[in-house]
Amino acid sequence: MYSAQISPTTAVIILVLFGVAWVGFGWWLGRSNRTVDDFMLAGRNVGLALASATAMATWVTSNTTLVAPQLTYQFGIWGMVGYSMAALGLILFAPMARRIKTLMPEGFTCGDFIRVRYGRGAWYVFLVVSFFYAMGWLISLGMAGGILLNALSGLDYHLGMTVILVICVGYTLLGGLRAVIATDFIQTLIILCGVLFIGYVCWRDVGLETIYTTVQAEQPQLLNLLFPAAIMFLFNNLFFGIGEIFHSNVWWSRAFAFRVGVGQRAYLLAGLLWLPIPIVTGFIALAAPALNLYPPSPDMVGPMVAAKLLGSVGAVFVFIVVFSALASSLDSLLAATSDLLTEDVYRGILKPNASKAHLFRAGKWVILLLGLVTWLLCLPRVTTLGELLNFTGAFVASTIWPIVLGLYRPRLGGLYAGLAMAGGTISGLVAYFQIGFYVAALTACLVSLLVCLIGLVSHNAEFHWQRLQRMER
Amino acid sequence: MTKILLPRVFFRVRFLLLCVILVQAPAVCAANPVHLEASAQKVSEGFISLNWNEFSGQAPIRLQVSERSQWTRPLRELSLTGQTRVHLSGFPDGTFNARLVDAGGQVLSNTVQFRVQHRDLGLAGALFALGALLFLALVVTLIRFSATSQQQ
Numbered sequence: 192m193y194s195a196q197i198s199p200t201t202a203v204i205i206l207v208l209f210g211v212a213w214v215g216f217g218w219w220l221g222r223s224n225r226t227v228d229d230f231m232l233a234g235r236n237v238g239l240a241l242a243s244a245t246a247m248a249t250w251v252t253s254n255t256t257l258v259a260p261q262l263t264y265q266f267g268i269w270g271m272v273g274y275s276m277a278a279l280g281l282i283l284f285a286p287m288a289r290r291i292k293t294l295m296p297e298g299f300t301c302g303d304f305i306r307v308r309y310g311r312g313a314w315y316v317f318l319v320v321s322f323f324y325a326m327g328w329l330i331s332l333g334m335a336g337g338i339l340l341n342a343l344s345g346l347d348y349h350l351g352m353t354v355i356l357v358i359c360v361g362y363t364l365l366g367g368l369r370a371v372i373a374t375d376f377i378q379t380l381i382i383l384c385g386v387l388f389i390g391y392v393c394w395r396d397v398g399l400e401t402i403y404t405t406v407q408a409e410q411p412q413l414l415n416l417l418f419p420a421a422i423m424f425l426f427n428n429l430f431f432g433i434g435e436i437f438h439s440n441v442w443w444s445r446a447f448a449f450r451v452g453v454g455q456r457a458y459l460l461a462g463l464l465w466l467p468i469p470i471v472t473g474f475i476a477l478a479a480p481a482l483n484l485y486p487p488s489p490d491m492v493g494p495m496v497a498a499k500l501l502g503s504v505g506a507v508f509v510f511i512v513v514f515s516a517l518a519s520s521l522d523s524l525l526a527a528t529s530d531l532l533t534e535d536v537y538r539g540i541l542k543p544n545a546s547k548a549h550l551f552r553a554g555k556w557v558i559l560l561l562g563l564v565t566w567l568l569c570l571p572r573v574t575t576l577g578e579l580l581n582f583t584g585a586f587v588a589s590t591i592w593p594i595v596l597g598l599y600r601p602r603l604g605g606l607y608a609g610l611a612m613a614g615g616t617i618s619g620l621v622a623y624f625q626i627g628f629y630v631a632a633l634t635a636c637l638v639s640l641l642v643c644l645i646g647l648v649s650h651n652a653e654f655h656w657q658r659l660q661r662m663e664r
Numbered sequence: 665m666t667k668i669l670l671p672r673v674f675f676r677v678r679f680l681l682l683c684v685i686l687v688q689a690p691a692v693c694a695a696n697p698v699h700l701e702a703s704a705q706k707v708s709e710g711f712i713s714l715n716w717n718e719f720s721g722q723a724p725i726r727l728q729v730s731e732r733s734q735w736t737r738p739l740r741e742l743s744l745t746g747q748t749r750v751h752l753s754g755f756p757d758g759t760f761n762a763r764l765v766d767a768g769g770q771v772l773s774n775t776v777q778f779r780v781q782h783r784d785l786g787l788a789g790a791l792f793a794l795g796a797l798l799f800l801a802l803v804v805t806l807i808r809f810s811a812t813s814q815q816q
Binding site: 264265266267283286287290293406409410411412413415417418419420422423425426427429430433483485486487488489492591595598599600626627630633636637640 | 751
C-alpha cells in the first residue's frame with residue numbers, strides 16, 4: 192500500500208521477544224498470587240510509584256498513539272487540545288478514588304458500588320453500559336494492534352491483532368493485576384521516552400514553520416479556531432474521557448488496589464503526566480503533508496509519520512513504543528473487565544454462593560473467554576478506531592452524574608440513576624446519528640444530569656453509607 | 665418491395681451503430697483505466713476518503729484536487745504511488761473535484777465531485793457554551809462534595 196519501514200521478519204522477532212519477556216514476567220509475578228484479592232487487586236497494597244505509572248500507562252493507549260493523531264489530522268488544533276483534555280478525567284477522579292477507598296475498603300468492582308448504592312434495576316443498566324464500552328475499547332485495542340503491525344511492517348492485520356491479543360491474555364492470565372501493574376510501570380518509561388523523542392525529531396527535522404506553512408496551504412481548516420465540528424468535538428471529548436474513567440472498572444479496581452492514602456495523589460500525578468502526551472502525538476500528525484504523507488486511513492497517520500521521520504531503525508523504536516502503549520491498556524482492560532464479569536455476572540447473577548477459591552479459578556477462565564470473544568470481534572475490521580471509540584461516548588458519559596451523586600449524596604434513588612443512564616445513552620445515540628459523533632457524549636451527559644436533578648428534587652430517600660462498607664449482597 | 669427493403673436498411677443501420685458503440689466502449693474505458701470514488705458527496709467536517717481500483721499501469725500516480733474543475737492550477741497535487749485509498753482533511757467550504765493523473769499529467773481516472781459545507785457556527789458555539797457550563801458545574805460539584813466529605 193505504501194512503503195513499510197521494517198520487514199515482517201523484524202516485526203515477528205520483536206513480537207516474539209516481547210511476548211516471551213512479558214509472559215515470563217507475568218508468570219514470575221503471579222507465583223505469589225494465592226487469593227482472589229491477590230489476583231484481582233494485587234493484594235490491595237500498591238504504592239505511589241507503581242500506582243501513578245499504571246494509571247498513566249493505562250490511559251496512554253491506542254487512543255493516544257493512534258487516535259490522537261487521527262483526530263488532529265481531522266480536526267486540527269482543537270482536535271489536539273480536545274484530546275489532551277481527557278487528562279482532566281484522571282485529575283477529577285483523584286478525589287473520587289479517595290472516597291471510593293473510604294466508602295468501600297472491601298470493594299471489588301464498580302458494579303458492586305452501583306448494586307449496593309442504587310439497587311438491581313440501575314445495576315443492570317450500568318452493566319450493559321459498562322460491557323458495551325469495555326468491548327468497544329477491547330476491540331479498538333485489538334484492531335489497533337493489527338493496524339500498527341500492518342502500517343509499520345506490512346504484516347497481515349489479522350496476524351498482528353492475534354499475536355498482540357495472545358501476548359496480553361497470556362501474561363494477564365498468569366500474573367493477574369500484579370503483572371498488569373508491574374508491566375505498566377516499565378511500559379510507562381518506554382512510552383514517555385519514546386513519545387518525547389519522536390516529538391523532538393519531528394520538531395528538529397521538519398520544523399514548526401514548515402509544518403505551519405504546509406498545513407495552512409493544504410489543510411487551512413485545521414488551523415481555523417472557528418472550525419465548527421472541532422468546536423463541538425472539544426467538550427464532547429472531555430465528557431467522553433471523564434465518563435470513561437468515572438464509570439470503568441479499570442479505574443475503580445485500581446482505586447481498590449492502591450494502598451490507603453495513595454489513590455488521590457496517584458491519579459493527580461498520572462493526569463498531569465499524561466496531559467502533554469496527546470499534544471505531542473497529535474502534533475506529529477500535522478507534519479504529514481510537509482512529509483508528503485497522505486494516509487489511506489486516518490488512524491494510520493501517527494505511525495506513518497513517526498516511521499518516516501525515524502527511518503528503518505527508528506521504526507523499530509516506534510513499533511516498541513506503540514506496542515507498549517497498546518499492551519499497557521489491553522492488559523488493564525482484560526483484567527478489569529474479567530473482574531466485573533466474575534464478580535458481578537458470575538457471582539452476582541449465576542453463582543451467588545461461590546467461594547473465593549472458586550472465583551479465583553473462574554476469573555482465569557473469564558480472561559481466556561474475553562480474549563477469545565475480542566479476537567472474534569476484531570476479525571472483521573468494520574470501522575476506524577475513532578468511530579468505534581466515539582460510538583461508546585454516549586454510553587459512558589451518561590454515567591458521570593449518577594456516579595458522582597451516588598458517591599457523595601445519599602438522596603438520589605436507584606430509579607432515577609437507572610433512568611439517567613438509560614435516557615442519557617439513548618439521547619446520546621440519537622445525537623450521534625442525527626448530528627455526528629462529536630456531540631454524543633455531551634448530549635448524554637446533559638440529559639443524564641437533567642434526570643438526576645429531577646430525581647434529587649422528587650425523591651427523598653436516604654442511603655446509609657454503612658451499607659457500602661458491609662458490601663451487602 | 666420498398667416495404668420489405670426499408671426495415672432491412674433500418675436494421676442494418678442500427679446494427680452498424682451498435683457495432684460502432686461496442687467498438688468504442690473499450691476505448692472509453694482505456695481513457696479512464698482507474699475508477700475513482702469518494703466516500704460521500706457532501707461532508708460537514710472537511711474530511712473525506714477517496715479510493716480507487718488497483719492500477720497496473722505506469723507509476724507514479726498523483727491525485728489532483730481543484731475547486732470548480734480548474735485543473736491548470738489544482739489546489740492540491742499529491743503523490744500517492746502504491747496507494748489505492750487516501751484520507752484528506754482540512755477542506756474549507758466549497759465544491760471540489762478530484763482526479764488521478766500520471767507523472768506526465770495524463771488523466772487516469774474519472775473526476776469525482778464533493779461538496780464541503782461546515783456546520784453552522786452558531787450551533788457549534790451554543791454547544792461549546794453548553795459544554796463549558798456543564799463542565800464547570802461538574803468541577804464545582806466535585807470540589808464542594810469532596811471538601812464536605814473530608815470535613816465529615
